[in-house]
Amino acid sequence: MQKHKLSIDPRYFQVIFQAIFLFYGIFYLHWNADWLHYIISIGGCLLFQYAADSIQTKRFLKPNEFDRWGFSVLISAMSLCLLLKTNFWYISLLATFLTVISKYIFKVNKKHIFNPSAFGIVATIYFTNNAWLSPGQWGSNTVILFGAITLGTIVVTRVQKLDVSLAFLFTFIGLLYWRQVYVLGWPIDFFIHSLSTGSLLLFTFFMISDPRTSPNHPVARILWAVLIAVAAFYLAVFKWKYNTLIWVLVLAAPLVPLFDKIFKSKIFEWGLTPNPSPGGEGSLPPLNLIKQQNNF
Amino acid sequence: MKPILKKGSALIIFAAMLTHEAAAFCGFYVSKADGTLKNKTSQVIIVRDGNRNVITMYNDFKGNLKDFAMVVPVPVVLQKKDIKVVEQQIFTTLNEYSKPRLVEYYDQNPCNKYEDETQKSLSGKVPGITIRGMASMKAENKDLGVKIEAKYLVGEYDILILSAKESTGLKTWLEENGYKIPAGADEVLEPYIKSNLKFFVVKVNEAEKKKLPGDFLRPIQINFSSPKFMLPIRLGMANADGDQDMIVYAFTKKGRIEATNYRTVSLPTAKNIPLFVKNNFENFYANLFQNQWSKEGKAIAMLEYAWDVSPKNFVKCDPCVSTAPSTQDLVQAGVWWVNRDWNDYTDVDQQEEDYSDNVYFTRLHIRYNRKSFPQDLQFQTTPNTENYQARYIVTHPATGDFSCEAGKKYLKQLKERRTDELEMLTYLTGKNYSDWDVVGENVEEKFIPTEASYNSVASIVAKTPGKENGILYTTLGVLGLISFVGLRQRNKKQ
Numbered sequence: 001m002q003k004h005k006l007s008i009d010p011r012y013f014q015v016i017f018q019a020i021f022l023f024y025g026i027f028y029l030h031w032n033a034d035w036l037h038y039i040i041s042i043g044g045c046l047l048f049q050y051a052a053d054s055i056q057t058k059r060f061l062k063p064n065e066f067d068r069w070g071f072s073v074l075i076s077a078m079s080l081c082l083l084l085k086t087n088f089w090y091i092s093l094l095a096t097f098l099t100v101i102s103k104y105i106f107k108v109n110k111k112h113i114f115n116p117s118a119f120g121i122v123a124t125i126y127f128t129n130n131a132w133l134s135p136g137q138w139g140s141n142t143v144i145l146f147g148a149i150t151l152g153t154i155v156v157t158r159v160q161k162l163d164v165s166l167a168f169l170f171t172f173i174g175l176l177y178w179r180q181v182y183v184l185g186w187p188i189d190f191f192i193h194s195l196s197t198g199s200l201l202l203f204t205f206f207m208i209s210d211p212r213t214s215p216n217h218p219v220a221r222i223l224w225a226v227l228i229a230v231a232a233f234y235l236a237v238f239k240w241k242y243n244t245l246i247w248v249l250v251l252a253a254p255l256v257p258l259f260d261k262i263f264k265s266k267i268f269e270w271g272l273t274p275n276p277s278p279g280g281e282g283s284l285p286p287l288n289l290i291k292q293q294n295n296f
Numbered sequence: 297m298k299p300i301l302k303k304g305s306a307l308i309i310f311a312a313m314l315t316h317e318a319a320a321f322c323g324f325y326v327s328k329a330d331g332t333l334k335n336k337t338s339q340v341i342i343v344r345d346g347n348r349n350v351i352t353m354y355n356d357f358k359g360n361l362k363d364f365a366m367v368v369p370v371p372v373v374l375q376k377k378d379i380k381v382v383e384q385q386i387f388t389t390l391n392e393y394s395k396p397r398l399v400e401y402y403d404q405n406p407c408n409k410y411e412d413e414t415q416k417s418l419s420g421k422v423p424g425i426t427i428r429g430m431a432s433m434k435a436e437n438k439d440l441g442v443k444i445e446a447k448y449l450v451g452e453y454d455i456l457i458l459s460a461k462e463s464t465g466l467k468t469w470l471e472e473n474g475y476k477i478p479a480g481a482d483e484v485l486e487p488y489i490k491s492n493l494k495f496f497v498v499k500v501n502e503a504e505k506k507k508l509p510g511d512f513l514r515p516i517q518i519n520f521s522s523p524k525f526m527l528p529i530r531l532g533m534a535n536a537d538g539d540q541d542m543i544v545y546a547f548t549k550k551g552r553i554e555a556t557n558y559r560t561v562s563l564p565t566a567k568n569i570p571l572f573v574k575n576n577f578e579n580f581y582a583n584l585f586q587n588q589w590s591k592e593g594k595a596i597a598m599l600e601y602a603w604d605v606s607p608k609n610f611v612k613c614d615p616c617v618s619t620a621p622s623t624q625d626l627v628q629a630g631v632w633w634v635n636r637d638w639n640d641y642t643d644v645d646q647q648e649e650d651y652s653d654n655v656y657f658t659r660l661h662i663r664y665n666r667k668s669f670p671q672d673l674q675f676q677t678t679p680n681t682e683n684y685q686a687r688y689i690v691t692h693p694a695t696g697d698f699s700c701e702a703g704k705k706y707l708k709q710l711k712e713r714r715t716d717e718l719e720m721l722t723y724l725t726g727k728n729y730s731d732w733d734v735v736g737e738n739v740e741e742k743f744i745p746t747e748a749s750y751n752s753v754a755s756i757v758a759k760t761p762g763k764e765n766g767i768l769y770t771t772l773g774v775l776g777l778i779s780f781v782g783l784r785q786r787n788k789k790q
Contacts, residue, residue: 012779013779016775016778016779019775020772020775023771023772023775027771029559029561030561030562030592032562085678085680086679087679087680087681087682129679130679131679132676132678132679132680134554134556134560134678135556135557135676136554136555136556136557136558136559136560137559138559139558139559139593139595139596140558140595141593141595183490184486184487184490184491185486185487185490186487187483187670189670190670190671192670193557193670193671194557194671197557239523240523240524242556242676
């Protein structure tokens, strides 16, 4: 654990940045702040995660172990606050339950299949029909703020797995440019407007980049990111669907174990790599790892 | 008051829309001959469920009717049965019902003991809208490649449905047939053509028009299926340098609609504003809209009203400023699923999952220009059924003798309240007390002591600093502090 000394858990920054986005949305973009939804999302996620981990370890976890069990789920909870909308408190609660439970139910080789909050959001929308996403909520003037914060995240965390984000972003932007500017002949500001929604950057650097739910091997990761970009682009442009990024991320998740089978590599664990990635949501590392980490 | 928006009520040209692909459908007004076409406020009713769209476009065109022409991109070649002419009244009904409203409350004199529950509501008016001239421009001649897909006479309108191979050809065709194309239309015609859109070209049939009373144009309603839920405003923006307004009245089964490629913002509502605003609510609202629109960065859709207007819902507004739309009105507006004839299933979409007669109404107000709106408006239906109305409150002070103890307390509170009202006025409209010149006309001011008059309260109201930014900076500061402390803790641990 010597190397670990200088680097700080990137998830810490991630929570802070998500909180900044949320407060920016509420106070600056004047979202109809749904405080009950925020409280339930955070409280529910923590509660379910605590219960699940306590059951799994057959003991009550202590508050000072929060780093081990609570951080990742807090990131998921913040994603629910930022993205999901609903009029009903019990739907917020259901979303937190689905988010947490997906990590325990859908598992292959010690890796959960779905990005927890993406799964929670998609499943809640699909099954209840009473929740929605607002792709337009960030507007088009926020790109600078988002860019700055994203850059900050990258610098701060000295990313290792930026490859997923960049492969995705370049493919997606390239396809959009090809379609909107080259094929259809829209002026360039039309294309820029498509890119400048906060949702795209948020997805790129805070969701698809999750090292716990992307393939382990670098080549597989890049292929996977390109695949998501192509599928999301196709559905958005030719099938006129909204929020395709998050839907495709969830639908493509079962391919990850397949990629892992073809391209063999080590599984990512939070805190074990010298320079961990900034992105995504991890989960509780296996028990034996917890014990080792406690030694520092 | 300097009504910044009241630059004369010019012409309203309109362009309406819909779409498919990257396309859309707010058309542009083209003038036949050299009539000068001025400005635009468009009103559009969109009814949407599944992939089915019914769009009604209203032109408040005030020029010579024979000069009127409109081009709207549509995703499919419309059949004659899909095009209808409806009565203009429906737009008046919807506008009156859903426009921002002013509510009046009356204080009671605490020194009098009788109860007086007077409360009435007053209708506000939709503000006058800035109106700009529309430039016309000549095009170069080239190959055409324009095909007339269909030709109909519907009501007083001659309708052509064109498809084109390239924009110059389309432009030339229109010009040769006597339509004036606005400058800037080029940049969007090409993408629309490549997206395989058809062009719905409308002009007035003079012979048919003469058979009808009045010199106005009735709204046109079209009905088609397309997965894309949008309004092509880009074509209507050919006039590059002015702001144009559009009111969208939307009906869905599920809930509110919102823009997906622009922010949807609800106006600050249920605010107490000074009594003198009552005399000029129209101007107040015009300023409020302009101010909030600028503050929010312009590239937004403003929510003005959202309510469940299902036949089974009895509370259709609170307070109501006019009668809520009846089932007949809804049918007229194109809401095909209310009052459905269950003996005739031709109207029922196979894919329709929800056979209820729920109707949810959303009113959006969009002020757009070329710079802030590079893309056509796209919408989505959400399950959000929370009611919303833009509502502002004025309160009449009590009158009479205030010499009792409670009366003195009341005067003190009145002063405080009026201070808040003036601050709210500035916050909402960006204008100060001194910008309003209608105060003196308010008779009621004479019946209360001078110290509680707006005039004297105004002198103590300092210019309010940006409250909201304060909150934002405080939040960021607190977050920064938490991060800092957290980091130090962690470093210590390690």
